[in-house]
Amino acid sequence: MYAAHFGAGLAIKSRMWNAPTWALLVAAFLPDILWIPLATLGIESQPTAWHDDWSHSLLMVLVWATLLALLFVRRGRAVAAAIWLAVFSHFLLDLPIHPKDLALYPHSTIHLGMGLWGIGRFNYWLVESCVLVVLMIFYIRGARSHRLSVNSIAGTCVLLLALHTRFFLPF
Amino acid sequence: MTIVAAIVEFAFILIPILLLTWLNSDGSEET
Numbered sequence: 001m002y003a004a005h006f007g008a009g010l011a012i013k014s015r016m017w018n019a020p021t022w023a024l025l026v027a028a029f030l031p032d033i034l035w036i037p038l039a040t041l042g043i044e045s046q047p048t049a050w051h052d053d054w055s056h057s058l059l060m061v062l063v064w065a066t067l068l069a070l071l072f073v074r075r076g077r078a079v080a081a082a083i084w085l086a087v088f089s090h091f092l093l094d095l096p097i098h099p100k101d102l103a104l105y106p107h108s109t110i111h112l113g114m115g116l117w118g119i120g121r122f123n124y125w126l127v128e129s130c131v132l133v134v135l136m137i138f139y140i141r142g143a144r145s146h147r148l149s150v151n152s153i154a155g156t157c158v159l160l161l162a163l164h165t166r167f168f169l170p171f
Numbered sequence: 172m173t174i175v176a177a178i179v180e181f182a183f184i185l186i187p188i189l190l191l192t193w194l195n196s197d198g199s200e201e202t
Contacts, residue, residue, distance in 0.1 A: 006187060013195065021195045025188040036180045039172040148195065156194045163187055 001093045001128050003164035005029050007135030008089040010156065014142020016082035023072065027086035030064050031055045031094075050100040058112060059105035061091040093131065097124055125164075132164055 009028035013021055026033065035055040038044040044052050054060055065087035069080040094102060094113075101113030116127070136157055143153045172180075 002183075006191060010191065010195070022188060022192040025191060029184050029188070033181075033184060036172070036177050040174065040177045045172060143195070152194050156191060159187065159190055159194065 001097065001131065003160050004093050004128050004131045004135060005032070005090055006163065007132045007139065007160055008093060009086050010160075011135040011138035011142070012082050012086050012089070014139045014146070016078060017142075017146050018076065019072075019079045019082040023083055024086045027065075027068055027083045028089055030068060030087045031061055031090045034064065052100070053103040053106040053108070056091070056094060056098070057103035057105050057108065058091060061088060097127060128164065132160065136160060 005028045006025060009025040010021075012028075013019060013024050016024075031052075032055070035044055035052050038054055039052075044054060055064075065084045068087055069084035072080045072083045091102065096114040097116045097119070098113060099117055101111035101115055104110040104112060116124070119127075140153055140157070143156075
């Protein structure tokens with residue numbers, strides 16, 4: 001998923017307003033952020049087979065979540081827990097649909113997931129749309145209770161929907 | 172993955188993060 005990861009970060013933000021937005025969004029994307037240099041170095045993605053165990057496996061996501069959360073402990077346990085949850089949300093959102101089911105740990109033969117990658121591009125778009133809408137509702141309700149301006153909330157939702165739509169366009 | 176592809180991938184993540192952070196800054200957030 002793509003836009004749903006931003007949605008997850010913002011949904012968590014709406015429940016933990018003290019947590020920095022940038023940190024929650026980076027946390028929500030951390031496995032992908034780590035995957036890019038690992039793939040560039042040839043450690044992850046391989047020419048013949050999709051490989052993202054070091055960035056996306058359950059064990060490693062737990063490790064990355066804990067390490068990043070530890071960096072925010074000085075801001076309070078609640079903020080650190082929010083950061084941890086944001087990282088782990090990436091695993092949860094990738095669980096149903098991912099190019100390859102998620103490994104239990106690097107190079108494990110056990111993989112977790114629903115194997116929906118083959119349902120087709122449009123069906124994938126629909127599934128992520130449903131997830132994104134739910135996360136946006138969480139975000140909107142939380143943002144309104146914290147008196148974030150309507151313009152900011154609307155701008156955020158438009159951007160999320162634009163990112164979601166753009167990601168699935170063929171150009 | 173080539174360096175150029177990696178930069179593009181980073182941009183698709185980091186630019187939205189910057190925009191969403193800006194949209195949700197209410198002046199009270201500690202940075």
